[in-house]
Amino acid sequence: MRLKMRYGWVCGLLLFGCETPQTEQSADLTVPVTVQPVGLGTIESVVTSTGTLRPVQEAIIVTEARGFLSLGILAEGRKPTEGLAVQQGEVIARLKNEELVVGARLESRKLAVKNMRKTLDEKEVLVERGLVTQIEAETARKDLVDAQSDYDDALVQIKKTKVTAPISGVLSEFTDATEKTLVDEGTQICRIVDFSQVLVDLQIPNSQIRHIELDQPVRVIDYSYPDEVFDGKISVVDPVVDPTTRTFRAVAVVDNPKGLLRPGMFVKAEIVVESHADVVLVPRELVLMRGNREVVFVEESARAQMREIATGLEDEKFVEVLKGVDEGERLITSNYETLRSRTRVSVAGTEE
Structure with a gap:
């Protein structure tokens, strides 16, 4: 019995000794990556709704x-x-x-x-x-x-x-x-229809109405003119919920200088409820969850560095970073999903 236990202990040492070189080799593995500099930009929080146009008078x-x-x-x-x-x-x-x-x-x-x-x-x-x-x-x-x-x-x-x-x-x-x-x-x-400006009635969900105020900027997009954006502002916010739709009514008045918008058109409207300019932005797909932390990877001296970040506003493409990375740092944009901090990396187009 004692001999079997000693034999098992010896085998364990042998196995451990065999794994050590492989682990060290993994630690020295170099991962090819691409990078882009962290930049500044403007990001907005918007409430999206749809509605039908009607003439202003x-x-x-x-x-x-x-x-x-x-x-x-x-x-x-x-x-x-x-x-x-x-x-x-x-x-x-x-x-x-x-x-x-x-x-x-x-x-x-x-x-x-x-x-x-x-x-x-x-x-x-x-x-x-x-x-x-x-x-x-x-x-x-x-x-x-x-x-x-x-x-x-x-x-x-x-x-x-x-x-x-x-x-x-x-x-x-x-x-x-x-x-x-x-x-x-x-x-x-x-x-006689005056559509130098048009009105659009919007339905605002109960969860969003607290964000809607008079004179907030509105962008209107008509699917017939995908390259055109029509600017307007909120002119009415109804304080009473519609018992049928369980939504609040808001009205936007929209400039129509070219006369492209016509009464009866169905449009999409984006109400800008908050806007931050000249802030650090990173593509949202580069933000990873590690545990309960939001992190990104940056490249420093041919090593991947994991940075925990604090985030602010988000849109469909970008996330505002309040803390964790600075403008100009080299953000890793490929092969980042499996990276660990201090992993060796080679940046495409550079010599190590």
């Missing part, structure tokens, strides 16, 4: 009188039709209504105002001379007010025969009525 244009339709001429010399731009105040159409014009008696009412004003001036002079009473002057003043009111009413009636654009925008849903067609009061002529 629009107007439905209807007739305010009955008459025969006659289309106006826009500034560019063309008659209004769908898709053309129109400026606020431009005449879209006119309505010919002789009865309305005659009934307004515009010229006669204008003359009445002129006469009443002259009469009042005369009465005021006579009052100063003591030739008429103040009551007569007040009566003349009342007559002038009434005449002016009648004239203003006539102007309103005449103005109803001219259909003008209340806002600048693009004509849409233009009437099928042709020239000289008799149209009734309340007939829709067109819709």
Whole structure:
């Protein structure tokens, strides 16, 4: 029994002695790697949502009188039709209504105002001379007010025969009525849509609403224009949760200088809730978990050095490093998964 135990102990020594050279050889193994310098950059924390665009303002244009339709001429010399731009105040159409014009008696009412004003001036002079009473002057003043009111009413009636654009925008849903067609009061002529800016309604999850504030920058991306980014900002944050979707509503107003965005488009929006500039960034795939620590490997004097790091913001590509590596250090970017601290490395393109 004693002999067997001694034999086992001797064999153990022999085995241990046989493994020692192999372990030392592993320790001297050189791993080929690539490196890149640690750089500075800007990183953002964003909340992503989607939504449908709507115009920042629009107007439905209807007739305010009955008459025969006659289309106006826009500034560019063309008659209004769908898709053309129109400026606020431009005449879209006119309505010919002789009865309305005659009934307004515009010229006669204008003359009445002129006469009443002259009469009042005369009465005021006579009052100063003591030739008429103040009551007569007040009566003349009342007559002038009434005449002016009648004239203003006539102007309103005449103005109803001219259909003008209340806002600048693009004509849409233009009437099928042709020239000289008799149209009734309340007939829709067109819709004017202003999309120099557009609005997008966003649904924000309960877990993210605490990060959303007014005037935060927003980037909007439409899948039809993958190379275009449209800038905007948060204009509304609804404090009440939607009982149907269990989300909060936020509204972003987005600049649309080229007119590429159109109402009804479905877009992606990124709300920038935090941004850090000129900070140390490393590619997120290079950050490893060793135990409960986040680490990266850097190359120093042909050795891999494991660095524990403290991280900040993250995005899809990069991680902000608050502590652990500095700008300019040589970050190992290949064969890093199995490295240990002090492992010998050879950097591609250099001679050891």
